[in-house]
Amino acid sequence: MSAPAAPAQAASRSSFYAGMRVLPKREREAMYAIYGFCRIVDDIADDQQGDRALRAAQLDQWRADLAELYAGGNGGQAAFLAAAIERFGLARADFEAVIDGMAMDVARDIRWPSHAELDLYCDRVASAVGRLSVRVFGMEERPGLALAHHLGRALQLTNILRDIDEDAAIGRVYLPREAIEAAGIRTGDIATVINDPRIDQVAQGLAAEARVHFDQSAKILKGRPRGHLIAPRLMAGAYAELLRRMVRAGWKPPRRRVRHNRIKLLWMLLRLRLGG
Known part of the structure; x- marks a missing residue:
């Protein structure tokens, strides 16, 4: 898997490209x-057509290329x-850590993980990205790491x-086992689990x-830490709103996928740029 020819073009697919x-x-x-x-390694993890061993090897190559890059070499596809x-x-x-998170999906289709495994997964695929991002934003270490921890988990859980339905279609259920069992739902058949009204x-x-x-995350951002914070404020605001809408709709089947409102995203961005 090669590096993107135009990272900006790849980023344009994100809801937060404007941020x-x-x-x-x-x-x-x-x-x-x-x-x-992140887009490249995520595509490796989600490639339902690829052989698991081949996909694991592709992730291992990324590890090797990163090691070469940090040792002062060219870095291959990580250049x-x-x-x-x-x-x-x-x-x-x-x-x-991001690669390790993707490797969890490659090793097996994650289904009803323990809460501890789910938290580890969120740390790797989301909070680790946050730790990279807050360095770019110019945040000081303590508030930066705290924001990465909390906002990363908030976004990934959302x-x-x-x-839920899209993941189930490819054999994955990330809802924690403890909560599923506490609701009285027996794990086994994916469709039976996610279509049980108690999944709500x-x-x-x-x-x-x-x-x-x-x-x-809001408490950290309200403290006005140093850094370029429009992007994390936008992500926090947009995803918190998405979560509120999902909570109102509930998760009893049949579910309708809730999506970001791009007009509201742009309005939120305008307010943030004006200091609102």
């Missing part, structure tokens, strides 16, 4: 590179990350709640957990 575009040039280009990396790594001191461990109880519990992380 990245308002960053200064060096920060903007670094975020495009980070997003491009496009070099400028961002050098300018912002991005940690190799965070890139590797994604999981939004994509499971999802509402996970939504409450996501709200705690959103609340903690």
Whole structure:
């Protein structure tokens, strides 16, 4: 899998492309590179046509290329990350954590993980991206790491709640086993699990957990830490609104997928740029 020819073009598929575009040039280009990396390894993890061993080997090659890049070499397909790594001191461990998260999906189709495994997954595929991002945003270490921890988990849990049916269609259920069993649902057949009306109880519990992380993120951002914070404010506001709409709709089958309102996103971005 090769590096993206145009990271900005890859980033344009994101709902938060507008938030990245308002960053200064060096920060903007670094975020495009980070997003491009995440897009590539995520595509490897979600390639339902590819052999698992081949996909695992592709992720291992990314690890090897990152190791070469951090050792001062060309870095192979990871070469496009070099400028961002050098300018912002991005940690190799965070890139590797993202790969480790994708490897969890490649090793097996995750179904009703323990809560501990789900939290580890969220840390790797979301909070690790946050740890890279807050360095680019210029945040100080303590508030930056706290924001990455909470906002990353809030966003990923919201994604999981939004994509229950889409994930189930490819053999995955990220809702935690403990909550499913507490609701009286027997694990086994995926369709039986996600079409049980009691799945709403499971999802509402996970939504409450996501709200705690959103609340903690809001407290950090209200403290006005140093940095370019329009992008994380936009992400927090848009995803918190998405979660509120899902909670109102509930998760009893049949479900309707709730999507971002792009007009509201643009309005929110305008307010943020005006300091509102």
